[in-house]
Amino acid sequence: MATMAPPLRRAEPWLVGLYRAHHRDLVRLATLLVDDQGSAEEAVQDAFVAVARRGSDGIEDPAAYLRTAVLNNARSVLRKRRVRRRHLRSVENPAVAPGADHEVLVDEEARQVLAALGELSERQREVLVLRYWADLSEIEIAAALGISTGSVKTHAHRGTAALARILEAP
């Protein structure tokens, strides 16, 4: 017989503390990855709910756990978006496109760089955002993404090179 879900609770003080310390940055991180604040907020909320259900004693480093959960959820958002794009190609559905609301909020230079970033692979984008926005070390990035530090270096190197190529292209 399946185990029933554990009893649920309102946000306890430790979770509220965690929320106040990390929520804004996690929403920003997720938005930088999925380019849609609504989806990003949901990804972050789901991560906090997952942390809350595990409890304060069940996680060694809640901040790192949250970050990894957000990255996984963001990846899930992108995967779903890809599936929808692919399968609805011939079924009219304007809702498939992500909302690139940054286009009117940042300057031309930033817009170009962000557009170029959007052309990189998902993994390269994750590594570069974690490195150059979240300021994580290679070890921290490797832990967050569940890959080796060697892979982090490779993705960072190739991602930066690709970014430079795209930005230099006429």
Added chain:
Amino acid sequence: MTEDRETTERLRRALAARAETIHPEPDGLDRIEEQLMARTPLTDTQRWTIAGVAAVATLLVVALFVVSATDDDDDADLATGTSTTTTEPVEETTTTTEAPEETTTTTTTFTPAVDPFTVAFPSPDGSRRFDAPAAAARAFATDVLGFTELVLGGPAPTGDGTADVAVQDREDGPVTLVSLQQLDDDAWYVVGAATEDISVAVPGPGTSLASPFETSGEALAFEGTVEVLVLRQDDPTPLGQGIVTGSGAPPPGPFQGRIEFMPPPEPVAGVLVYRVTSPEDGRVVQATAVRVRLTPFTS
């Protein structure tokens, strides 16, 4: 990291500028609490367990009542000296003198309001309709993809009249994402399914296929083996099937294959199912499905 310094500085500035424009909604904590206070969706196993217990309890109550009623009838039969079969409704509260209505299944013939070639399931020419995305996803997963064990996620709206439903063979199993759309007749239709480990490049959705056809993509599966089924939209019996081989270890590796199928007498809507089964017991663990048009021609 020794990447191009100018590029990384530009990137750093752009990310910082973009991040500064992002201001989280102030009710984030309330929404988290709402989720925490909401009931956790039951898994399929839990639902079936509860339904099973309820059904057994109901049967016990009905059986007890019937035994009691039969005892009364036995007394009457003995009095008249006849042997009869009880045909009266058992409910004591029935006041009508007419025979209780029989439960019947009616099949309505629909005029298709939906182009069959724009969906994968169910066939708009048939009578099956689903008024909820989860119901359509469940039927598609079992009847078309071949799942025998299901953990169904709640439908995730992805836009106006569109939703995704996550399907797994078990709670920690790989996710097959079933994409659905509510169409002109207000019913929900499956437009495709995809899993991260099976990516089909060719043929694309809506492609007209003649037998045999070439298929390619990338897959990660046990020993790289992916089963390919060619199905008519209105019939779960495969018109053809084959095997393609991707990678047996991460990352997903390319596959390429040629699949034959029995040509239908006229062009029909069809579905290609690419699925991976468990080496333990052969159950389907994940699948990607592509809607296609199957033609009577041969290539």
